[in-house]
Amino acid sequence: xxxxxxxxxxxxxxxxxxxxxxxxxxxxxxxxxxxxxxxxxxxxxxxxxxxxxxxxxxxxxxxxxxxxxxxxxxxxxxxxxxxxxxxxxxxxxxxxxxxxxxxxxxxxxxxxxxxxxxxxxxxxxxxxxxxxxxxxxxxxxxxxxxxxxxxxxxxxxxxxxxxxxxxx
Amino acid sequence: xxxxxxxxxxxxxxxxxxxxxxxxxxxxxxxxxxxxxxxxxxxxxxxxxxxxxxxxxxxxxxxxxxxxxxxxxxxxxxxxxxxxxxxxxxxxxxxxxxxxx
Numbered sequence: 001x002x003x004x005x006x007x008x009x010x011x012x013x014x015x016x017x018x019x020x021x022x023x024x025x026x027x028x029x030x031x032x033x034x035x036x037x038x039x040x041x042x043x044x045x046x047x048x049x050x051x052x053x054x055x056x057x058x059x060x061x062x063x064x065x066x067x068x069x070x071x072x073x074x075x076x077x078x079x080x081x082x083x084x085x086x087x088x089x090x091x092x093x094x095x096x097x098x099x100x101x102x103x104x105x106x107x108x109x110x111x112x113x114x115x116x117x118x119x120x121x122x123x124x125x126x127x128x129x130x131x132x133x134x135x136x137x138x139x140x141x142x143x144x145x146x147x148x149x150x151x152x153x154x155x156x157x158x159x160x161x162x163x164x165x166x167x168x
Numbered sequence: 169x170x171x172x173x174x175x176x177x178x179x180x181x182x183x184x185x186x187x188x189x190x191x192x193x194x195x196x197x198x199x200x201x202x203x204x205x206x207x208x209x210x211x212x213x214x215x216x217x218x219x220x221x222x223x224x225x226x227x228x229x230x231x232x233x234x235x236x237x238x239x240x241x242x243x244x245x246x247x248x249x250x251x252x253x254x255x256x257x258x259x260x261x262x263x264x265x266x267x268x269x
Contacts, residue, residue, distance in 0.1 A: 003169075010170050014178050021182055024201050025189035037201055040182075044208045047175070051215045053228050056235075060211075063235050068204065068242050075197045075246045079253040089195035092262060097191035105184035112176040118220055119171055131225040132232065140229055147236045154240035161247035 010050065017043035030076045030089050034069065041065050055129045175216040183209035196249045196259040200242060207238045 016039055023036035041064040048057040136144050182205055189202030211231045218227020253259050 006170060010174065017178070018181055018185070021185045021205055024198075024205065025185050025193075030195060030198060033198060033201060037204070040205065040208070044212060047178075047212055048215055050170070051175070051212075051219050053215045053219075053231070056211075056215060056228050056231055059232065059235060063239055064204075064208075067239055071242055071246055072197060072201060075200070075249060079197060079249055079259045089193060089198045090260070091192045092194055094192055097188050100191060101184045101188035104187055105180055108180035108183070109177055112173055112180065117172045120169075120220075128225050128228060132228055135225060135229050136232075139226075140233075143233060147233060150240055151236065154243050158243045158247035161244070162250045 006050070009046075013043040013046045013050075016040075017047070028088055028090075030080070031073075033089070034072050034076055037072065038065060038069055041069065052125050053128060055127075055132055172216055172220040175212060179209040179212040179216070182206075182212070194260045194262060196252065196261055197246070199261065200245050200249070204238065204242065207234060210234065 020036040020039035020043070024033045024040065027033050027036065041060065045057045045060040045064075048054075048060055186202045186205030186209065189205065190199055193199050193202060211234050214227045214231045214234065218225065218230075249259055252264060256263050
């Protein structure tokens with residue numbers, strides 16, 4: 001019983017993740033796609049938790065669901081003339097797109113299944129936040145500072161881009 | 169215990185779905201959603217490798233930086249989509265062909 005429960009959780013979240021990703025990719029309604037993306041982000045967070053990355057699971061929900069998804073909903077609402085909620089999205093190059101993505105999928109799965117991976121988890125379960133904080137403040141302090149500058153530049157750049165031009 | 173291959177195959181499927189959406193969707197916001205799917209698939213791989221292969225938390229730090237860059241990317245990209253909407257009165261990418269030779 002104890003060995004069965006992680007498998008059931010894994011398959012439930014796999015189904016939720018790939019099913020909602022299919023709605024995002026194949027659906028025609030933009031608002032529905034945005035809400036399906038919510039389910040995808042939640043199941044990815046569940047995957048992080050299953051892999052022992054508790055801090056990353058929290059960050060995933062905070063940043064993706066709280067930030068990026070809200071941004072997407074604003075994007076959907078501001079870039080369409082809304083008559084009701086039927087925001088259609090069209091597709092093109094279906095055949096070549098399917099060919100390319102299926103080829104990439106086949107290559108990735110072949111590589112994954114033919115490589116001999118180690119079968120045991122090397123990290124023991126436990127809180128990862130102290131270790132991540134220590135790494136960010138010692139070994140990765142330069143990327144950390146660059147990331148903060150990058151966030152500032154993205155903030156200013158986004159504000160500049162959407163600003164209405166005032167003709168003097 | 170779920171083996172590493174399962175995580176990698178699921179992440180590959182998510183990545184390929186994102187690639188398919190990136191190549192086939194006309195709406196720019198929907199293309200950005202597909203790019204986020206690909207970011208998430210790469211992040212699952214990073215965290216799975218940090219647990220099974222390297223055995224430390226450095227992979228999680230990398231995934232954290234990926235999340236930061238994804239947030240910057242979507243903010244700037246949506247700002248560009250807004251400007252595109254103001255010029256074209258729509259966000260269908262095949263219409264934005266002013267630079268086509």
